[in-house]
Amino acid sequence: MTHKVLVLAGDGIGPEIVAEARKVLEALRRGFGLAVELEEGLVGGAAIDATGTPLPEATLRLAREADAVLLGAVGGPKWDDLPSERRPEKGLLGLRGGLGLFANLRPAVLYPELAAASTLRAEVVAGLDMLIVRELTGGIYFGEPRGIRTRPDGVREGVNTMVYSEPEIERIARVAFEAARRRGRRVCSVDKANVLEVSALWREVVTRVAADYPDVELAHMYVDNAAMQLVRAPRQFDVMVTGNLFGDILSDCAAMLTGSIGMLPSASLDAAGKGMYEPIHGSAPDIAGRGVANPLATILSVAMMLRHSLGEGELAGRVEAAVREVLAAGLRTPDIDGGEGTRRVGTKEMGDAVAAALLAQA
Ligand SMILES: NC(=O)C1=CN([C@@H]2O[C@H](COP(=O)(O)OP(=O)(O)OC[C@H]3O[C@@H](n4cnc5c(N)ncnc54)[C@H](O)[C@@H]3O)[C@@H](O)[C@H]2O)C=CC1
Ligand SMILES: CC(C)CC(=O)C(=O)O
Numbered sequence: 001m002t003h004k005v006l007v008l009a010g011d012g013i014g015p016e017i018v019a020e021a022r023k024v025l026e027a028l029r030r031g032f033g034l035a036v037e038l039e040e041g042l043v044g045g046a047a048i049d050a051t052g053t054p055l056p057e058a059t060l061r062l063a064r065e066a067d068a069v070l071l072g073a074v075g076g077p078k079w080d081d082l083p084s085e086r087r088p089e090k091g092l093l094g095l096r097g098g099l100g101l102f103a104n105l106r107p108a109v110l111y112p113e114l115a116a117a118s119t120l121r122a123e124v125v126a127g128l129d130m131l132i133v134r135e136l137t138g139g140i141y142f143g144e145p146r147g148i149r150t151r152p153d154g155v156r157e158g159v160n161t162m163v164y165s166e167p168e169i170e171r172i173a174r175v176a177f178e179a180a181r182r183r184g185r186r187v188c189s190v191d192k193a194n195v196l197e198v199s200a201l202w203r204e205v206v207t208r209v210a211a212d213y214p215d216v217e218l219a220h221m222y223v224d225n226a227a228m229q230l231v232r233a234p235r236q237f238d239v240m241v242t243g244n245l246f247g248d249i250l251s252d253c254a255a256m257l258t259g260s261i262g263m264l265p266s267a268s269l270d271a272a273g274k275g276m277y278e279p280i281h282g283s284a285p286d287i288a289g290r291g292v293a294n295p296l297a298t299i300l301s302v303a304m305m306l307r308h309s310l311g312e313g314e315l316a317g318r319v320e321a322a323v324r325e326v327l328a329a330g331l332r333t334p335d336i337d338g339g340e341g342t343r344r345v346g347t348k349e350m351g352d353a354v355a356a357a358l359l360a361q362a
């Protein structure tokens, strides 16, 4: 069966890193007979420029028809002054919401070769292997009411609403507990239940769901403490489950434990396992067009796509092994600069090296 993948390169470094991910898919096709058909679509600023909207109907339709979506990143200064409904980021949110991709898996794994690239001491991050399960289609990014309004006294105010229903909390909690069963059997639920009612309900529901998983240990942590604990002693975490906003922030923080935000992939899944795959970082306008962006987060997102949506777990393992191999060989984009024994490469050279390592396995 031929797998249909929709590729949405997006903006900034998006097209650069996605080009390298495509090389990896091509290597899998040539070396291992992966039957994959790629279709291209527009999202974000690129879609605004071409069609006037960040998420054209055609893109959503192609995404629904595909077996999986591979996305680069969206956004950039060119579109920053647009009203929020027409910004590139709305295209991404529209895809996540429109496809029902409520479960965002963000694994933060330290490759031993990158211990020196982390800003934390090697002994603090050595062996780090945690999974952030972020709720992706609810919470404050989607809640109503929202907007900027003018009060009767003429003062303007900005409003967003953090809202979670019991079913929304329950289904993401189940994803976290199921994932924990396949790993270290520990879940830490992160909230702000000491202040927010939405978090009090979150905590209550997660605790109730935990009763169905007696073999998994549950802990709760306030989000401010979680941010601190992530940099103090990150290996205490196995699976962390949290809402949309907290997960967005904490996963950027966790990324840096692994050496660079350019290393963290993600899978965004619906109830049936259909998914969209993207690096956790953004469009990095500060380095776009310079050929220096790290493509590994996107390449590792391809591995997640193979495993979670395409039923190609063995090939996923091969991609991850190829990434480990190029890191062991000392190749480093500037964000993971490793000093002695390493060689600085650009985006293309890194992608070529991973593709070559894959073909060498064939
Ligand atoms: N999923 C998405 O498409 C996301 C889009 N954005 C958008 O991206 C734009 C830039 O946002 P920022 O806050 O600057 O976040 P960002 O993640 O794009 O960049 C933050 C910093 O990390 C660096 N960086 C990111 N990815 C890298 C990579 N692969 N290799 C090397 N360095 C990398 C950047 O150069 C920058 O210094 C904004 O328009 C924002 O809305 C932000 C986050 C996620
Ligand atoms: C740009 C936002 C819509 C998303 C974001 O920062 C993320 O998903 O990590």
Ligand SMILES: [Mg+2]
Pocket: 248, 249, 252, 280
């Ligand atoms: Mg983010």
